[in-house]
Structure formats: C-alpha cells, structure tokens
Amino acid sequence: MLRVFRDLLKHDGRFRVAFVFLMAILILSTLSLVSPYDPGRTFKVPADMPPSLEHPFGTSSRGQDIFWWMAFAVRNSLLLGLMTAFVSRIIAIGVGLVAGYRGGIIDRVLMSINDSFVVMPVLPVLILMSFLLRSSMSLFMLAFIMSLFGWPWDARLIRAQVLSLKERSFTQTAVYSGTGAFRISLNEHLPFVLPVVFATTINNMLWSIGMEVTLSVLGLSNVTFPTIGTTIFWANQHQALVAGVWWWLAAPVVVAIVLFLGLYLLFSSINEYIDPRTRLRRIGV
Amino acid sequence: MALLDVQNLRAYYETQVYGISRTVRAVDGVSLQLLPNEIYGVAGESSCGKTTLIKVLSGTVKPPLKIHDGTVHYQFGSYKVDMLHFDSEELRHSVRWKEISYVPQGSMSVLNPVRRIIRTFEDIVDTHQGIQDKKVFFNQMRDYVNKLGLPPDVLNAFPHQLSGGMRQRVAIALATVFHPRLIIADEPTTALDVVVQRGVLQLLKDIQAESQNTVLLVTHDMAVHANVADRVAIMYAGRFVEEAPTKIIFGASRHPYTQHLIHSLPVIGDKSSRASLGGAPPNLANPPNGCRFHPRCAQVLEICRTQVPAMVDLGGRHRVACHLVKEATR
C-alpha cells in the first residue's frame, strides 16, 4: 500500500495536486470536530463581516462563521458522496458480474431491472421523494435513494467487460481447476473490472454531491443541515450577491471546485495505475 | 551492387513507467546486405528481434523504439536512400510501396474490412501515384490480378468474403502493384493451412522470378526457408548467428542453434526421439553476457560466457558468429 502511495506521489503530477487538494478538504472536514460554533445556532457572531483573520471566510447574514460552517458542510457532502458511491458500487459490481457470467435468464431479468432504472428520470423522482419525506430526509436516506439510481449504467459497463472476459481461455482454465462461479468472478474477472469501477466511483461521487447541491439549492432538503448545497441555498435566500456578501457564495463554490478537482485527479491517476495494461508495464513486461 | 546495406545496426526500446526504466536491446549489432534478384530469409523465434529489424528497414521507427547505432543504406538504381535520416514525407512519396513494400502476417492489416478490394487498391495507388481514370485503372488491375492467377471477381469482393489464403494473395498483389525492388514479407503464411501456405509461397516465388526483385522473407518456419529462400540468416536474441546460402545452412551449418532448429523438428517417416533445447529464449532487457546463446548451448566453452563472438567469414557467402568455429579454424 505504502509503496503504491510513494510511487504515485513521486511520479504522477496529477496525484500530487490531488493529494494537496484533498488533504485540504480532509483537514477542513476534520476541523468540524473542534468547531467552536454550533452550526445549528444563528447570530452567534456579527453578520455580514468580510473575510478577516478572526473569520477566515467571513460571516453570513445569519450571523454564522462561514469557515466553521463550511467545515461541517464539506464533511457532510463528502460523507454523502462516499456513502452513495459505496452502496451503488456494491450493487453495480454484484449485478454486473453475475449478469455477465451467468447469462441466460438471470442476465435478462437483471438487465430488465437495470434498464428500467436507467430510463427513470432521477431529478423528478428525487424531488418527489424530498416532498414526501421532507422532515425525515436524513443524509443516510438521501444517500440510499441516490445509490439506487447510481448503479445501472455502471452495471452494464461491468457486464460488457465480463462478457468478453468469459470467452478468454483463462476463464476456462479456472473452470477446469474446479473453481466455482463466485470465485471466478472475484479472482479472475474483478481485477480487470476494477479500473472501470474506479472511474465510475468518481463519477458517482461527483454526481451525488452535485445532485445534493441541486436539491438543496431548490430548498428541497433539510436546510438546517450544513452541506455545500444548503450553504448556497441560504446565500441565495439572503440575496448574498446583491447585498455584496460575495464571500458567502464564494466559499462553497471554491470549496466545491477544490473537492471536485481533487477527486477527479486522484481517481484519474489511480485509474491509470491499476489499469491492467500499465500494471503489466510496471511489473516489467 | 547491394540493394540494401546494413552496418552494425542497434535499435533499442526504451520505456519509463513509474520510475522503472527498461531498455530492451531488440536489435543489437546486425549487419547484412541484400542483393537484387534474390529471396533472403530471416529465421528466428519470438523475441529474437526480427520484427524490430523489419520496422527499421521499412522506416517505421517510432518511440519507444530508438536507433542507437549503425547505418541503413538503400540503393534503388541510381537513387540512394539513407533510411535512418530520411525525410518522412519524401519516404512516403517516393519510397514506400514504390521501392519497398510490405506483406504482413495478417492480411487484415492491409485490407480495409469495410471496403471492396478494388477500393483498397485505388486508395494505395492514388496515395502514391495518383489515378487519372478509375475505369482504366480497374481494367489494369483486373489484368494484373489475372496474371497472378487470382480470379477476376476478387476485385469486387469484400475481404471477409474471401478465404485466408485468397486474402493473403491479394495482399501480395497489393504489395507488388508498383513492382517494388524490395518486398518485405513478415510471417506471410504463419496463420495459414499447409496447403494454402504452399499456394501463397508459390505465388511469391513466381512474382520474384518474374520481376527479378528482392524478397526479404521473415519467418520462424525453417521448412519454409528450405523451400523458398536463396540465402538464410539465423537470428537469435537481437543478433545474427549464421548466414549462408540455403543448401549450406541445411546441409553444413556450423552454429549449434542453427543445427538445433533444423534437426529438432520431426518429419514424417521418422519416429526417433528428438530433443528440445533447454532453458528459455533470453530476456532482451537483460541478455546473457558474451554469446547470448551460451546458457542453452550443449557445446559451450569458457570463452562463450564472457566474449561476444565476432562474425567470421567462411567463404562461399557463409558467415557464422561462434567461438567453436574460430577454434576449429585456428
């Protein structure tokens, strides 16, 4: 593990930048544990103060220190992204591997379910769910619902790859070694599928964080809960730009950009690293 | 006057990935001369460097392949070409396909699967020479393929409608449409059945006999060389170990590797035991010291482990690089 880390850090410029960005984000989110201000309380500090030493990101029209608010916001958005990505990866890998390897009726049933989810319009459904569950829409609930939409595309990608892997001789060799279908999917096919999984993980995280921002900006999530999206919601509510409180909008936007770029560069460099083709070159083919 | 003169060619692949740099010494000191009107065979197994040699000779050197040393000079009549320092535009225009052409292992490397054969012919001729009248061109091509013994309806077919052998013969027709002075054939019949292989090789021989040009035939199949080539060079781990006219190679070879290649393969009518070579083909990124064949040689001497044997001329156009030979002629 450590060697992988060192390899990437030394040789991949993207990884270095990603590392810096994400470290910044992570530090910011862990700082939320020692925040002197409770994000649920308003008017604890003077409102509409521009960025200064005492309030690095300035203060909002609601009398909250934006820096400490962002600490919570970033933590929650990250958590949301991670949870959605994790759950939907599991579903996608499971469905993709099984449908690809088994084929036949299992494949057809799974793909029908898959395609139904693909054509469903995500945003309207999320909006509907938000209306229905307004008050009990916790972060977990939102993550769970989003992961139900996040897996179909990727499951198809994985399935396509498994279909071609199934035809290769080494799958047959594994069969004749007495290996069961589950272990074959895990040991033989998954390593080839992983690069796709990584690439789609970042997509998924970005999508879910972005989707949450959309919902929050529209006021459809629990707006007292700090996330990147709700920050923008409140800033808009108080007409921040018009009132000249630009730092209230700048903070979430900049943080979002740093987060997105960091994640993108991270997975782009890891993706190349674990790609079977570069892997082979690295081992020294 | 030699058509091609290669002196001491060294071409290496240099890769750098995540801090690991490797140099694969694919061609490591090769000298050869091609004369007009001959079929010159290069025999060698996988990773002996023959593919790299072809790349250099046909002027398709791209990173990570780099030329380290040596010269490659062509003489097309009065037109001299220094392949290593030639302008690539000029190369495409005057040399490629007109003086040097290429028959690959898989015919699908030259035949576009979604276009009819005649269109591929048009593409190639148009690029290198320009076509005035398509109808006239079609008739010319029909006469040409007819002369080569191919059925005329082949021109209107798509590649997938033809058998492998027929496609390969079309590839040969394509390669010879400008009557080049040098045809490089890279394992042209390896993927083909033995009966079809015979037909394809016969075509190649007929073409060579008629236009009196030179064919550089690269294949690992010694039996093919025995029946087709005039001279054969044996390549091992990036170097030539022996080169001689065919009769001498098969009748009186001096290098242990050549002898093994010829005698190890079974023939019908003989069930006596044959042995394989021990060891494995060398890793070109980390080749053995001295003679690269020494770890697998049954007659290895002490000197073989440390000193690279030089090419010795035995007369009768027979060269060999082996310490055993030097010992004998001392």
Next chain:
Amino acid sequence: MNANDKLLDVQHVTQIFHIGGLIGGSRLVAVNDVSFSLDRARPEIFTLAGESGSGKTTLAHLLLHDLDPMKGQVLFEGRDVSQIRKRKQVMEFMKKVQPVFQNPFETFNPLRRVEDYLYDTAIHFGRAKDHRTAAPIVDEVLRNVGLSLEEVSKRYPHELSGGQIQRMSVARALIPQPDLILADEPVSMVDASLRMAIVNLFRKLRDENKVSVVYITHDLATAYYISDRIAIMLRGNFVESGPVEAVLDRPLHPYTQLLKESLPSPNPSGLESWAKHIALGTTDVKEYGRVGCKFAGRCPRVMDICTKADPPDVQADGRTVKCYLYADGAK
C-alpha cells in the same frame, strides 16, 4: 466387449450449425457422422488432424461437453456426457478429463501468479486441504513435466516463456490424475526451440503416467512423431483414420496425399513435389455445402460418383478410408 472397457466412445456424432439469419441462411455440417473410441486398458495418443474449418475444434467442444451433439452420442466411461448437469457430476467429469489450450499466454490470467491455478486445482479436486499441503503435490507434478517449484514460483505469465507456461498448463491438467487429456494445438504457439519438450512430454504422459491424449493439430509432422492413431478431418468428415504409420507413410485418400505433399520439409531434396502448382479455392464455405465427397472439387482423381453421394467408409490396408476409389467395385 463391455461398454466399460472404453474410456471414450464417440458414436456417430453429428453437429450442424445454422449460419445466416432466421430467414435464409444455410446449414453448416460441422461434424458429420464421426465415430471413434479409446480403450481404457491401453493409453494412447489419438490425433485429430485437419486444417482450419475441418471441424476438429467443434469435435473438441463436443468431447469436453461444451456442446451437445445433434445426433449420436459421446460416452465417457460408458456414460453419456450430455447427461452431466449437476455440479458434483461436472466435478467428477473434470477430474477425469482435462484440457490443454493452444495459447500459453491466454491460458492463465495475466494478473495472477501461474502457480495459483495449480494450488487451486489440487485443493478443489481433493488432493490437498490447503495451500501448505498442496505444495508437495504441485512440486511433484512440476517435476513430472520438467520444471521445479523454485523455477516458477511466484511468477506471472509474462515472466515465463511460452514453453514453460505450456508445461505448467500440462502440469495443472495432471493434478486431478485424469484418464484423458484433450490438447488443442498445444505447440503451435510455442517457439520451435522449445516445442519438442512439450511434444516429448505427451509421449511421457502416455508411457509413464498412463494417460490417454486426444491431440488436435494441423501439424502432421509432430502428429506422426507421437501418435498411435490418427484421423484426418476434412469439412467435418473423417476421410482417413487408422494407425499413424499406415495413414502417413502410405496415405490412400487423395486429401491426405495432398496434405503430406504440401508439408514443406527442411530437406531441400524433396523440392520438386512441393513446388508443383496447385489450385486454391476461393471460399471455404462452398466446399462445406457440396453434395457428395467434400474434396471432389480439388481431387486429382475425382470420378462422377464422387459428386452424387457421401462416399462410404472402407477398410483398406489396415485403416479406414472414406473414398470411392477404394470401395468395392471401384475402378
């Protein structure tokens, strides 16, 4: 003879594919009424020889029960192979029948160590309980094929030569202690200098390990070297089959004669016969669809009757030939 005396009994197997769409399209008889058998008591090497499109690969799939025959049956130790469905039966079958594939670099997953497959095989077929107890079995079987555990331990496919990998492939196939090994072109992708090691290995398997081998190839020279019996296939038919010396030293069927003549030999004195010009067909599929003998289109001794109906199987000079030239009353 008791049915159980036969290790493998292929009885009148026919396999037909439909090519082209639902409407139109034609039938391709990939394997046509093929029969042969291997004795349990006497291990032998039986070669299926033929060019591409001869049906030998389809036949291999039928023997390994990847496909079920349309007509006829494949009996392994007296039991119909197409009846094998449950996992337990499949495992029992695989214990007795193992394959060796053509491309050494595709046989094993490039991202896995090659030895892992050997350990897996040992554990799954009950010869060892875990990695530790499997090690001596793996080592023994590697020595059997001329390798050692230290030479190949922890190595990935790209770190080994084609010959070494192919030997490991055979070693892996030996671990369940099978009665039959099906080798599909096992040396065609192996370098010439390493080829004989694998070929000799098959001889050893028959003589010392008492394993029968069905050897599929287009290379008649290696087939001659190791086979006991050989069957020459053309477009799905066994055109000539019998002891290999009889079939290849004195071929009777014109196709076998053509094959033998077309083999280039490293002895340049046989030059004249190889250099004789031959006709080549435009497409393979046309030959498949032919009525009567599939070779009639290019046979130098074709007769009228050859294009009317399938030639009969005739016993002549110690082997079976499917040709009108040798049928009763043929002249």
